[in-house]
Amino acid sequence: MSRFSFLRTTTFRLAAFHMGLFILSVVVVLAVVYWFTAGFINRHTEETVLREVQELSNAMNDRGRIGLLRLISERAGDHRTDMIYAVASPTGEIIAGNLANWPLPNTAAGWIEFDIKNRGEPGRKRSAVAIILPVHDLGWLLVGHDMTDRYLLRGQILLGMIWAVSLALVIGVIGAVYMSRRVAERVEKINRTIDRITAGSFADRLEVTGSGDEIDRLVTKLNRMLDEIARLMLGMRQVTDNVAHDLRTPLSRLRARLELAQLEPDLPDAQAATLEQAIGEIDRLLGVFNAILTIAAAETGRARADFEPVDLSALVAEVAELYEPLAEEKGLTLELANADPVSVSGSRQLLAQLASNLVENAVKYASPGGHVQVAAGHDLASGRPLLSVADDGPGIPADQRDKVLERFVRLEAHRGTPGHGLGLSLVAAVARLHDADLLLDDHRPGMEQPGLRVSLRFPG
Known part of the structure; x- marks a missing residue:
């Protein structure tokens, strides 16, 4: 040619x-x-x-x-x-x-x-x-x-x-x-x-x-490519989790040393205040790492091995009792509205963390002198186990409700409040682990302060 x-x-x-x-x-x-x-x-x-x-x-x-x-x-x-x-x-x-x-x-x-x-x-x-x-x-x-x-x-x-x-x-x-x-x-x-x-x-x-069918070879290569992509994504997630896990120990040691430094006699007030601030920052970092590891455990499904029957009503009552002093300190009314006993299959530790995050957020953002409602029972429409937490604070705009479920996302109006944007991310991860439907909506529609109601409907 x-x-x-x-x-x-x-x-x-x-x-x-x-x-x-x-x-x-x-x-x-x-x-x-x-x-x-x-x-x-x-x-x-x-x-x-x-x-x-x-x-x-x-x-x-x-x-x-x-x-x-x-x-x-x-x-x-x-x-x-x-x-x-x-x-x-x-x-x-x-x-x-x-x-x-x-x-x-x-x-x-x-x-x-x-x-x-x-x-x-x-x-x-x-x-x-x-x-x-x-x-x-x-x-x-x-x-x-x-x-x-x-x-x-x-x-x-x-x-x-x-x-x-x-x-x-x-x-x-x-x-x-x-x-x-x-x-x-x-x-x-x-x-x-x-x-x-x-x-x-x-x-x-x-x-x-003797090269074989072209389509078969193409399918084989595509499967290899997808396997490689999955491996890389898993590797990226493991890097994040490993960083959070490996940093907890040195931070805990550093915190212990700072606490020992606080016990030094004749410590100047300025240095004592600085040590207290440093311990507070370390606690905040440890909270972030613990939240990341908890989310990772929920997202990877490792916690399914710990599933057992959990009395949701009793768990919610314990969390409400834990946060009641904080609510009283802020002048809030924390109401426990358990309709009837209800149990679900799940991780008690993660469900307790989920309930704690929701109640803590409700107490944090409720209006001064306002009202927080915590409930566990059965959904009237479907009969499925239901957990809900509602407050009368500013709420979350409808177009932002999916976004706040992502990691490290905080609304501009809440930038000045303490937090790291992982609370609702953890709630979403635990909900997915338990195959529960997570719904965020207004607690008081039409009001100037519509509040927020977070509901989880578990499988029946």
Whole structure:
């Protein structure tokens, strides 16, 4: 087969078409990756700068102008930092910081990009991003970040993507030519054999390669791909669970050491308060890890081995009794409305955690002087075992109810309240483990404070 006839074959055209789709997909994927990477670098830089601004603002509020200048001088004096600090007079004269010159002739508040010269390295220019803010009685405050390394990283990523696309193009062309020639040669062999048979060589037969059915091979490869995807997903989940599990022990040890430190005689009040805050933060982290591990146990189904008949009414009564002092402390009425005894098959520990989370949330978000209702019984419509917890707080908008069941999701209105966004995630995981229907709806529809009713209907 001649070169030009080979290029006109259907196999080559089909291979070239798929090669073009492959190269296009590679370009699109790499472009998306680059876009997300560049966006992440910019967002991370802005967040870092804004955190520094907040700390400097706190220093200004707590210690005044002298404290602000001292803090800026300390941080600017660290030669290892990539942060840029400068305080300038209204005329642009540098008062403190690590900038040799003010970057703008006409100063205005907002974000800027500019080239800088370090006082320690006057001959070297570097790229920077900064925010300029007015400061009372001082002039202007500039806080920024040296972007040289980050822009270099972004450039290296772009260069790597260009090489990846080029390599993919070369490999694609080679693969297209190889595959098309292979198919064309096989078809040509069949054609020659048919020609010989037509010419009278009836003893000739079409060559059997023994490769097997193409569809069978495709199905086998797809099954292997799905097995690999399942393995990777399981591996990702195990990584999260293992991190939570492995960090609990060192955190518990750290907490014990801090408690021992609290017992030291003549401990200053400031240090005692700091130790107390640190213990509180450790307890919060341990609570997060315990919740993650509990969710993992529920989602993987390992807890099914512990299933046993559970008196749901008695369990709910115990949880209500546990949270009654907290409700009274907040001026709430906690009502236990058990209609009749009811039992379900499940994990008593997880069901107790589920009920505790629901009652704790209800007490947390109920209106001052309000009412919390806890009930366990049978659903009137279906007769299935039912557990419900209701409050008269602000409730959850209907379009947000599915979202709050995800991990680490909290509504904007509740950002200021304690919590880590895992309570309802745990409830949803335990409900799925027990094949229970989870329903979130308004406790008092039409009211300004509709409240929230969380209901779980267990299998009958």
